[in-house]
Amino acid sequence: MEDAGFILGSYALVFGTVALYAWRVLRHARRLARQIPDGEKYWT
Amino acid sequence: MSPWRIARLVAAKDLRIERRSRVVTSQVLPFAGITMVIFAFALDANQRILEQVAPGLVWLATMFSLLVLVQRSFAVETADGALDAMRVAGVDARAIYLGKAIGLGVQLLVLEVLLLAAAVILYGETIRVEGLVLLVTTLISATCGLAAVGTLYGGLAAGFKGRETLLPLLTLPAVAPVLIGATRAVEAALGTAGAVVSDGWPWVGLLIVFAVAFGVGGSLAFGPLIDE
Amino acid sequence: MTTIDPHEPAADQPPTARGRPAAEPLLPAASTGTRATRVLGIATILAMAWLVAFGLGFSPADRDQRESVRILYVHVPTIWIAYLAFVVTAVSSALYLLGRQRSLGWDRLAGASAEIGVVFVAVTLAVGAMWGRLTWGVFWQWDARLTTTALLFVTYVGYLAVRRLGGSHQQRARRSAVLGLIAVVEIPLVHFSVKLWRSLHQQPTVFDTDGDVDMDGLMLFSLLVGVVAFSLLYVWLVMHRTRAMAMEDLLEDRGLDAALAARRAEAAPAGRDA
Numbered sequence: 001m002e003d004a005g006f007i008l009g010s011y012a013l014v015f016g017t018v019a020l021y022a023w024r025v026l027r028h029a030r031r032l033a034r035q036i037p038d039g040e041k042y043w044t
Numbered sequence: 045m046s047p048w049r050i051a052r053l054v055a056a057k058d059l060r061i062e063r064r065s066r067v068v069t070s071q072v073l074p075f076a077g078i079t080m081v082i083f084a085f086a087l088d089a090n091q092r093i094l095e096q097v098a099p100g101l102v103w104l105a106t107m108f109s110l111l112v113l114v115q116r117s118f119a120v121e122t123a124d125g126a127l128d129a130m131r132v133a134g135v136d137a138r139a140i141y142l143g144k145a146i147g148l149g150v151q152l153l154v155l156e157v158l159l160l161a162a163a164v165i166l167y168g169e170t171i172r173v174e175g176l177v178l179l180v181t182t183l184i185s186a187t188c189g190l191a192a193v194g195t196l197y198g199g200l201a202a203g204f205k206g207r208e209t210l211l212p213l214l215t216l217p218a219v220a221p222v223l224i225g226a227t228r229a230v231e232a233a234l235g236t237a238g239a240v241v242s243d244g245w246p247w248v249g250l251l252i253v254f255a256v257a258f259g260v261g262g263s264l265a266f267g268p269l270i271d272e
Numbered sequence: 273m274t275t276i277d278p279h280e281p282a283a284d285q286p287p288t289a290r291g292r293p294a295a296e297p298l299l300p301a302a303s304t305g306t307r308a309t310r311v312l313g314i315a316t317i318l319a320m321a322w323l324v325a326f327g328l329g330f331s332p333a334d335r336d337q338r339e340s341v342r343i344l345y346v347h348v349p350t351i352w353i354a355y356l357a358f359v360v361t362a363v364s365s366a367l368y369l370l371g372r373q374r375s376l377g378w379d380r381l382a383g384a385s386a387e388i389g390v391v392f393v394a395v396t397l398a399v400g401a402m403w404g405r406l407t408w409g410v411f412w413q414w415d416a417r418l419t420t421t422a423l424l425f426v427t428y429v430g431y432l433a434v435r436r437l438g439g440s441h442q443q444r445a446r447r448s449a450v451l452g453l454i455a456v457v458e459i460p461l462v463h464f465s466v467k468l469w470r471s472l473h474q475q476p477t478v479f480d481t482d483g484d485v486d487m488d489g490l491m492l493f494s495l496l497v498g499v500v501a502f503s504l505l506y507v508w509l510v511m512h513r514t515r516a517m518a519m520e521d522l523l524e525d526r527g528l529d530a531a532l533a534a535r536r537a538e539a540a541p542a543g544r545d546a
Contacts, residue, residue: 003338006343007340008328025516028516036523221465269447
């Protein structure tokens, strides 16, 4: 594949950013969830 | 009292404060002036380039000064809770918005004329008679748009810590159409780089649409934004 | 509320009153996950794997853009998600303002969506620059779409900054809802002005493609896979983020309640003495 650097780089950038963001969202949510009883979480 | 009368009173009050305190004349105008000078430094005082980009630089200097003027305009209100007091007294938010915007617009208009004069003196720009009508229309319509946006976001940011940095972040993307439109229209009016006057009128149309959209949107949004 | 003592210092320990062992992070209670998000998450991962297989493997190179067309299979879905996110922000801002009971749920949906949108616009801009480097030979071009997207990015960064200004939840909600609707006025104006501006200039002549390509079946299918995969991802992210924001609000309220209770406890004996 020609220009593999840019193409693979763009895929890595997209999936890397998404994974990082998703991980941060989950970690943040976990930290908060530990401080709150189940009854007050509308999704439980 | 009719909203118009309130707006006129608020605007007159603002202008009176500015005339007496001399903050605008002793700080904002020199700031705008030095901006025009440092543009020349950045462009290596190349007369040919400066003449070509002068309309853009005039509007850029106007926008930077707009940020300062808006902050000043709402610092006057929030310093002693005047804005809240007016709201508690039942004054219509739309009237306050209109009044603040008119006061800001008048200051801006004066500033723009002076900046244009600076462009003539410093950058060798010439003002031609056939473009005068376009020039004046552009100045007025662009000023209305800038004042509408500035007052709206100034009111939003008023009374918060960190508002000094928030205001440019909100204002500059919003006024980008004014910068584009007004620059092209002034280029046409002054004949920069061979532009003809008729090229400018579509841009004035854009400026008017912008001013109306943000004027209406701002007067509707201002109340909910400042009510706490 | 009754199970937790507001003075309990253990912010990072799970309350024992719940009667659950502390070290089990995968319990539903310890996260924002539910069965729905888990199914969605797995579906997202599968769809992403599929996208990579089609985007980098099965789909052919384009006649004009050659291999660089592969970037579009992630580029188009990311900007689609960003637009979708901002539309959701605008709609839920409007629903918040229209709703009689001023439900904070709409506000949090707007905020979560805007945050995700900002992330995806940032990714889109970066990937778009890479695509532009390959296709046009430059990272950036002052065309209407790019310039509008850049301003869109800054506008919503501003929106997120306003959400963090402080005040009560309802104040934050009203402020940001109004701002979310102002953006709806602002973005078309920006786009129109930039478009008018660029249409009067000479287009770059070296590279005459604006990103629209005639796609054959497999290419179109790969793009579709991308859009589906990223849409699933968006829904998954929005669910988690909205739930986290609900907890943020809850904790803030509780902190306020605790402070008030502490102040009252201080004031009560003093009042008796006087």
